[in-house]
Amino acid sequence: MWAVIRNRLLMLIVVIFGVSCITFLMSNVIPGDPARMIVGVKATEETYQRVREQMGLNDPLYEQYLNYMQGLLTGDLGTSLRTQQPVIEDLITYFPATLELVLYAFLIAIILGVFIGVLTAVKNNSMWDHIGRIFSISGVSLPVFWSGLMAIILFYGVLGWLPASERLDLFIDAPPTITGLYTIDSLLAGDMEAFSNSVLHLIMPVSILAFVHLSAITRQIRASMLDVLQQDYIKTARANGISSSFLIIRYALRNALMPAVTVVGLSIGSLLGGAVVTETIFNWPGMGKYVVDSIGSLDFPAIMGFTILIAIGYVLINLLVDLLYMVLDPQIRE
Amino acid sequence: MQTPQTSPASHPAVVPERVPGTVQIFWSRFRKNPLTMVGGVIFILFVLIALLAPVLTGNDPNQVRMDLALQKPSAEHWFGTDEVGRDLFARVIYGTRLSLGMGISIIIVAGLVGTILGAVAGYLGGKIGQIIMRIMDVILAFPTLILAMALSAAMGPSLMNAILAIVIVKIPAFVRLARSETLVVKEKLFVKAAQTFGLSDTWIIVRHIIPNVITPVIIQMTLDLGDAILMVATLGFLGLGVQPPTPEWGAIISTGWRYFLDQWWYPTFPGIAIFLVTISFNIIGDGLRDMLDPRSAR
Numbered sequence: 188m189w190a191v192i193r194n195r196l197l198m199l200i201v202v203i204f205g206v207s208c209i210t211f212l213m214s215n216v217i218p219g220d221p222a223r224m225i226v227g228v229k230a231t232e233e234t235y236q237r238v239r240e241q242m243g244l245n246d247p248l249y250e251q252y253l254n255y256m257q258g259l260l261t262g263d264l265g266t267s268l269r270t271q272q273p274v275i276e277d278l279i280t281y282f283p284a285t286l287e288l289v290l291y292a293f294l295i296a297i298i299l300g301v302f303i304g305v306l307t308a309v310k311n312n313s314m315w316d317h318i319g320r321i322f323s324i325s326g327v328s329l330p331v332f333w334s335g336l337m338a339i340i341l342f343y344g345v346l347g348w349l350p351a352s353e354r355l356d357l358f359i360d361a362p363p364t365i366t367g368l369y370t371i372d373s374l375l376a377g378d379m380e381a382f383s384n385s386v387l388h389l390i391m392p393v394s395i396l397a398f399v400h401l402s403a404i405t406r407q408i409r410a411s412m413l414d415v416l417q418q419d420y421i422k423t424a425r426a427n428g429i430s431s432s433f434l435i436i437r438y439a440l441r442n443a444l445m446p447a448v449t450v451v452g453l454s455i456g457s458l459l460g461g462a463v464v465t466e467t468i469f470n471w472p473g474m475g476k477y478v479v480d481s482i483g484s485l486d487f488p489a490i491m492g493f494t495i496l497i498a499i500g501y502v503l504i505n506l507l508v509d510l511l512y513m514v515l516d517p518q519i520r521e
Numbered sequence: 522m523q524t525p526q527t528s529p530a531s532h533p534a535v536v537p538e539r540v541p542g543t544v545q546i547f548w549s550r551f552r553k554n555p556l557t558m559v560g561g562v563i564f565i566l567f568v569l570i571a572l573l574a575p576v577l578t579g580n581d582p583n584q585v586r587m588d589l590a591l592q593k594p595s596a597e598h599w600f601g602t603d604e605v606g607r608d609l610f611a612r613v614i615y616g617t618r619l620s621l622g623m624g625i626s627i628i629i630v631a632g633l634v635g636t637i638l639g640a641v642a643g644y645l646g647g648k649i650g651q652i653i654m655r656i657m658d659v660i661l662a663f664p665t666l667i668l669a670m671a672l673s674a675a676m677g678p679s680l681m682n683a684i685l686a687i688v689i690v691k692i693p694a695f696v697r698l699a700r701s702e703t704l705v706v707k708e709k710l711f712v713k714a715a716q717t718f719g720l721s722d723t724w725i726i727v728r729h730i731i732p733n734v735i736t737p738v739i740i741q742m743t744l745d746l747g748d749a750i751l752m753v754a755t756l757g758f759l760g761l762g763v764q765p766p767t768p769e770w771g772a773i774i775s776t777g778w779r780y781f782l783d784q785w786w787y788p789t790f791p792g793i794a795i796f797l798v799t800i801s802f803n804i805i806g807d808g809l810r811d812m813l814d815p816r817s818a819r
Contacts (some may be wrong), residue, residue, distance in 0.1 A: 201658070202657060202658055203662075205659030205662070206662050206663070208659075209659060213672065214675065233619075248795060255736060289790075318555070318808075320556070324800060324804055324807060325796075325805055327799075328748075328796055328803050329796055330751055330754055330755065330771070330774075330795045330796065332755065332758045332771075332790030333796070335773055335796065336778060336788050337789070339782075340782065340785050344782045374712070407566070415682070422656065456664030456665060456666065456667075457666070459664045459667060460664045460666030460667050464666075464755060464758070467759070468778075482674045482759065482760070482761065483708065483760065484640075485674075487675070489669065490674050491675075492674075493667075494667060495663060498667075498668075501662065501664055
């Protein structure tokens with residue numbers, strides 16, 4: 188087991204090195220001329236050259252890369268051209284909003300996904316199975332930016348049940364920051380008004396985001412449940428008269444969850460991508476909205492800072508998932 | 522399977538029954554799955570829409586008529602009009618060409634490049650194989666949509682750059698698939714024979730490896746097409762893909778977003794188009810996977 192972990196950590200270093208190369212190339216080589224973008228087309232040649240010098244663009248490429256890496260290791264992702272703040276500080280400010288959105292979407296998707304997956308597998312080829320199947324294919328086929336808009340038209344525009352943007356209503360103060368998650372902070376502060384308001388604001392974006400993720404999980408759980416239910420030990424247990432629900436939960440689901448763990452880890456990538464779009468639609472003040480605004484104003488340090496941070500986070504999550512897998516599956520541990 | 526037991530030895534005159542070919546088995550399984558048929562029909566419908574766009578609508582998708590701005594759906598303009606009076610039905614219809622065209626070309630290029638890289642990595646192995654696979658690992662380290670966003674932002678928003686960005690994020694899956702298939706094919710006798718003849722690596726990869734690994738790659742391509750089209754639309758929505766005034770579904774929704782509370786039809790119809798095309802591919806892909814997976818033939 189330790190050899191596997193060591194290998195994975197080595198791989199992690201290679202991957203993070205590669206990731207930094209890619210973002211470096213994207214921010215420093217492809218987009219033409221960042222200095223020109225700062226000074227504008229009308230600037231004099233002198234100003235332009237001075238800015239190039241300041242930005243280190245006249246240094247050889249390897250030196251620029253070393254500087255970039257040095258910054259990266261100390262957590263310096265450059266300064267945002269749009270907000271004039273260090274990118275890392277901006278991202279830390281916007282992180283809790285994204286975390287709150289993604290975390291709840293993830294939890295709902297897992298719980299419902301396992302439930303629907305088991306249901307459709309047990310009732311294989313029944314009407315429930317077909318409905319579940321159409322449901323899960325719909326989830327991966329819906330453009331998030333569109334289903335979000337449709338939800339807003341219905342629940343905000345027509346019915347007026349739910350708020351359509353931001354994390355709280357204008358006249359409600361944010362609870363004192365402890366975790367940065369408004370739902371938890373407001374509970375800790377005993378502020379029930381802020382709590383219920385933040386829940387209302389979460390319902391739509393979280394459901395839209397969870398739906399996409401839910402489909403991926405449902406499909407995986409259904410497939411692996413179908414596999415497991417065919418196994419001899421399930422037949423034996425059945426023949427021994429073990430009750431159906433006990434059998435499904437204790438014998439089948441436990442084993443069916445194994446392959447699902449990896450898929451869940453990988454599909455967090457699509458959850459993060461979906462969060463960017465969801466935040467844009469719901470005007471949710473998180474990292475995703477921050478990066479889309481940055482794209483609008485060609486703010487490359489911000490775009491690349493976000494990208495590399497997400498990539499590193501994603502790699503770490505998958506490493507954790509692999510380790511979890513080893514803990515769960517004694518066959519791999521040995 | 523209940524087949525009558527006839528011994529060929531005792532009935533030498535019996536003409537052996539024709540064994541159904543792969544295509545026939547495939548077709549018969551395809552027909553048994555009603556949902557997959559529905560997916561196929563929707564897909565064919567959209568191909569027809571793309572091909573017959575000028576026949577289906579007499580309106581020019583780029584014709585500006587300020588006097589007709591933001592009109593409700595009517596007999597004249599089925600999907601209403603946008604903020605400069607362009608006919609949204611025409612824009613959605615012509616958008617079909619773009620979305621299908623971009624999606625299909627992305628998948629073909631990514632599939633081809635991925636197969637070649639995967640075959641090379643699998644057949645040659647060694648340092649070259651290692652380098653190719655590590656590069657793929659690095660690309661896979663990014664969430665796909667976020668990498669595609671960053672790439673097309675870095676290259677500058679345009680149709681070609683959006684295509685290129687999505688191709689890049691789609692390649693690794695094909696490389697991994699082609700490589701693992703190559704590792705199996707490589708050990709087959711006909712490849713060993715070709716090696717003994719002293720044929721060049723290029724020849725063996727092109728003539729012997731690739732034709733034998735292409736089938737699973739093509740299936741994977743069908744599975745990925747829906748996702749590619751969704752990605753094209755998402756980049757378009759974020760302003761990173763096709764630039765206005767080109768009628769692209771995601772881009773139409775992106776402008777329609779500003780009007781959606783009063784002019785609900787504006788973003789609604791292009792979204793339905795994206796959804797239908799994507800779901801048709803996903804249904805077909807799902808059905809294909811079921812048909813080809815021996816475990817699902819229960």
